Amino acid sequence: MISVAIVGSGPYALSLAAHLNPLGVDFRVFGPCMEAWDKHMPPRMFLKSDGFASDLYAPGDGYRLEDYCAEYGVPYAPVCPPVKRTTFVDYGMEFQRRLVPQLEQTMIVRVSQIPGGFELETAEGELVKARRVVLAVGISHFPYLPKVLSGLSREAVSHTFHHSDFLKFRGKHVLVIGGGASAVNASVALNEDGAETELMARASKISFHDRSPDFRPLLDRIANPRSVIGLGWRSKMAVDLPLVFHAMPEKLRHRVVKRHLGPAPGWFSRDGFEGHVTPHLGCELQEVTEAGSKVRVRYTDANGSTREMLTDHVVAGTGFQPFLKSLKFLDAKLADKVRTAAATPDLDSNFESSVPGLHMTGLASANNFGPMCRFACGAKFTAKRLSAHLGRVAKRDPKRVALQPKLTVAGGYTPEPERELETVSR
Numbered sequence: 001m002i003s004v005a006i007v008g009s010g011p012y013a014l015s016l017a018a019h020l021n022p023l024g025v026d027f028r029v030f031g032p033c034m035e036a037w038d039k040h041m042p043p044r045m046f047l048k049s050d051g052f053a054s055d056l057y058a059p060g061d062g063y064r065l066e067d068y069c070a071e072y073g074v075p076y077a078p079v080c081p082p083v084k085r086t087t088f089v090d091y092g093m094e095f096q097r098r099l100v101p102q103l104e105q106t107m108i109v110r111v112s113q114i115p116g117g118f119e120l121e122t123a124e125g126e127l128v129k130a131r132r133v134v135l136a137v138g139i140s141h142f143p144y145l146p147k148v149l150s151g152l153s154r155e156a157v158s159h160t161f162h163h164s165d166f167l168k169f170r171g172k173h174v175l176v177i178g179g180g181a182s183a184v185n186a187s188v189a190l191n192e193d194g195a196e197t198e199l200m201a202r203a204s205k206i207s208f209h210d211r212s213p214d215f216r217p218l219l220d221r222i223a224n225p226r227s228v229i230g231l232g233w234r235s236k237m238a239v240d241l242p243l244v245f246h247a248m249p250e251k252l253r254h255r256v257v258k259r260h261l262g263p264a265p266g267w268f269s270r271d272g273f274e275g276h277v278t279p280h281l282g283c284e285l286q287e288v289t290e291a292g293s294k295v296r297v298r299y300t301d302a303n304g305s306t307r308e309m310l311t312d313h314v315v316a317g318t319g320f321q322p323f324l325k326s327l328k329f330l331d332a333k334l335a336d337k338v339r340t341a342a343a344t345p346d347l348d349s350n351f352e353s354s355v356p357g358l359h360m361t362g363l364a365s366a367n368n369f370g371p372m373c374r375f376a377c378g379a380k381f382t383a384k385r386l387s388a389h390l391g392r393v394a395k396r397d398p399k400r401v402a403l404q405p406k407l408t409v410a411g412g413y414t415p416e417p418e419r420e421l422e423t424v425s426r
């Protein structure tokens, strides 16, 4: 039985693994590298997070996006212009090759509890036993469809997460639902890929982010300090004090995560949207049904009048909700034991659920540690804290066979001095 199994292969899993390697913890990490970014986002998308806030993390100086860009001659700026999705994917893959070479690029299809730990099953049928499991599965299992869009066929309704490009909709009419970044990005990409695209949202306007000015006067910088999740003291505190956030009352935490930093689209998507995508704002969906090869959408418009639209396809840009029940690969008996708050996992200050040894990171941890866990930058705090905890626990474990020898990694950082190998008979 290994000490730790990490399920996931995005910024959080890779940063955690890069922190565990020099600690000598025996762990395995599973998942297709950077898959959510590579296969489930619009092709020509830019990141909303600035360059300096779009790193993966390793101990010491790590291997930052800036280092990758300098090495490969890719244009980089800490704040503007924005980072291309493709650059972030390539960077993540290079980070993995250098710092997490042991990543096993397969899916985990089942996690169940066994005496003393957990059993994981890979897509190939291998059974892996681990004393602890970290679920760093990001957004993959959490696409959210409101009730009015549920229960229809995939031909009629899909979620933005189901697409990497929209070429199959060339020449078709597509309605995108939502007014945030996912919906606007998808509608821009649909239009660029040749679909006749309209967008429908409850909001009365699309609130694009403002472009960061190149120069900010000192007083403005004091009043609105810059943090990895944006400008302002509230954002800065959310980044600097995640454990204080964790100690706040549950209802307050959930409210802050819901309200702080809405899903506003980046300033750079405005040009591709305005004049290209037809918006229907202030609208409320009433009923969506399949009508032959078309989809009938009944809605009330901004004046309260009921209207109907026939479209070839509806794309839901309705975001992601980390409901525990959406983790279908978790054995039902195990899932039932995980305490939740508002249907999302309730975690202690070491990212551990009410099932001892079962940890969760990223979006699934946001209601516990704050809004930064919705972004890649939250991996810094998470990897540091969780790796220290897992390192301590692995060292105490009486059944441990051995600490792993130090993993030598190419470039990036110098691992901590090697610890003595300990051997304990099973």
Ligand SMILES: Cc1cc2nc3c(=O)[nH]c(=O)nc-3n(C[C@H](O)[C@H](O)[C@H](O)COP(=O)(O)OP(=O)(O)OC[C@H]3O[C@@H](n4cnc5c(N)ncnc54)[C@H](O)[C@@H]3O)c2cc1C
Pocket: 007, 008, 009, 010, 011, 012, 013, 030, 031, 032, 033, 034, 035, 036, 037, 041, 046, 047, 048, 049, 053, 054, 106, 107, 108, 109, 136, 137, 138, 139, 140, 141, 181, 182, 185, 329, 361, 362, 363, 374, 375, 376, 377
């Ligand atoms: C349209 C859009 C734009 C965004 N823009 C930004 C941005 O600009 N900046 C930012 O910081 N964040 C952005 N985000 C949020 C982004 O998703 C997170 O910041 C980031 O991906 C979190 O990293 P993660 O490791 O938690 O998850 P993910 O990146 O989602 O990675 C999870 C990985 O786990 C793998 N996995 C899932 N299930 C299993 C399984 N059962 N077995 C094995 N592997 C599994 C997946 O294949 C995936 O590779 C955006 C999100 C969306 C949808």
